[in-house]
Amino acid sequence: MRYIVVTDLDGTLLNHQTYEYTAAQGAISELEKREIPLILNSSKTKAEILNIRQQLNNQEPFVCENGGVLCTLNSAPDISQQNQQLHIEYLGTPRVQFLESLFLLKQELHLNYESFENATVEDVVRWTGLAPLDAQKAMEREATEPLLWHDTEQALDKFRRKLQPLQLQCVKGGRFHHVMGTFNKASCFPKLKEYYSSRWQEEVGIVALGDSQNDLPMLEEADISIVIPSDKGIKIEPNRDDVFFATETAPDGWQEGIEYFLKTTF
Structure with a gap:
């Protein structure tokens, strides 16, 4: 089995107030070194995620607006972002x-x-x-x-x-x-698994990271579930027994969560 990491942004990878992610850069680099795709799955818009994706030098599919818009690539992932063509799929009522x-x-x-x-x-x-x-x-x-x-x-x-x-x-x-519409952040999972299993010819496992109520569907459906504590003191509890709860808020908690995933899986 090969894994993909599907992550929320604000309050999970990005600090909820400053939107910075410096403390998570080590984990991002480690995922890249191990060729583990990082999928951004956020309530942010396509325009916002394209901007963040460029900052991260991320060339993987991404999911916008709480699971409502799935963007995959029509071109090979090693082609420059400027020359990549996005395939846009709406998963709910526009x-x-x-x-x-x-x-x-x-x-x-x-x-x-x-x-x-x-x-x-x-x-x-x-x-x-x-x-x-x-x-x-x-x-x-x-x-x-x-x-x-x-x-x-x-x-x-x-x-x-x-x-x-x-x-x-x-x-x-x-x-x-x-x-x-009646979609959520896990609605993209079957299509993401199909996308990567077709590329790899292997079974695909999903690691999900989130901090808010709208992250619960993906945290509950993922193979590995990692909760980042909210800086507002709101604690979410996915309906499963094997959740890893990070101790730090974003982005430090994201680094902690990815370190846990890598240590316990490989």
């Missing part, structure tokens, strides 16, 4: 198709939240701490609509019940609630 329904529900239930649809670049900068150009990339949504929730838990429960007949859900991330 955002443009549910924005009107979301607006009507907000009016009907008198909900109190802010959303990317009505936000300015300055709003997103204020919410996330991103630089303006990066905030613009974060607004290029294709499959999800992030909400900054200001209402009650009771209102959130009612909202979620109203979304169900529309084949939509509202999932809590590290900073936002995300309205999206």
Whole structure:
């Protein structure tokens, strides 16, 4: 069996406040040396992940917007990123198709939240701490609509019940609630396994790393599950007995988790 590593970004690989990953660089280099692919799987947009992927010199497939968009490569992985062609696959209802329904529900239930649809670049900068150009990339949504929730838990429960007949859900991330189709961060797993097993002609195992509720599906379905503690003190517990819980927040905890995987597997 050969492994791929599927990781969340904010709060898992990247520090939740500064977005830096220096402390994890050693583990990233070790994965590269061992030819273990690193798959980025985030609530971030395609534009954001393409930027981070370039910083990491990462040439593997990646997954955007909580599992809603899978991007694989039409060209060989050793071709320069500029010359690679991405194959884009949508795993759920596109955002443009549910924005009107979301607006009507907000009016009907008198909900109190802010959303990317009505936000300015300055709003997103204020919410996330991103630089303006990066905030613009974060607004290029294709499959999800992030909400900054200001209402009650009771209102959130009612909202979620109203979304169900529309084949939509509202999932809590590290900073936002995300309205999206009935996909999750593990929806890409069968396609990723097929992609790599076809390349390698071997069985593919998945190592997953995450820190938030929206990471639970991939943490529960992966062969090896690694939880990075949230800097907000929120602890997630995947429904399995063999989870490795890192002791440090990102990016140090990511380094710790990969070291655990390498030490116990090889």
